[in-house]
Amino acid sequence: MSGEEPSTRQATFNSQLATSNSVCHICGERADAGNSTVCNNCHRSFHLRLRNDAEGRDCGEVWINEQYLSLEFACFECLGVRPPAGQLAAEPPVGGGH
Numbered sequence: 001m002s003g004e005e006p007s008t009r010q011a012t013f014n015s016q017l018a019t020s021n022s023v024c025h026i027c028g029e030r031a032d033a034g035n036s037t038v039c040n041n042c043h044r045s046f047h048l049r050l051r052n053d054a055e056g057r058d059c060g061e062v063w064i065n066e067q068y069l070s071l072e073f074a075c076f077e078c079l080g081v082r083p084p085a086g087q088l089a090a091e092p093p094v095g096g097g098h
Contacts, residue, residue: 024059026076035048036048037050039077039078040074042075042078046060048062
């Protein structure tokens with residue numbers, strides 16, 4: 001076992017997954033480790049502004065789990081929430097992603 005705290009291991013794991021999955025599963029646009037994370041429920045990448053003062057979109061939410069003192073990440077699909085108007089990408093042209 002590693003000497004890292006569980007929350008540090010989870011954040012590292014999320015960052016590695018976000019880098020390997022380069023498309024947000026909520027809006028379908030490109031997502032990289034600088035503007036995305038991975039849902040703790042479905043393990044798919046989604047956009048998340050990692051700083052409140054940064055521009056970008058949020059396709060999910062993050063909050064503190066007070067019982068375990070760790071961050072919880074969830075995409076809008078797993079939360080059962082519709083993204084705010086204008087968050088979804090336009091339908092790709094026929095043959096371009098269908």
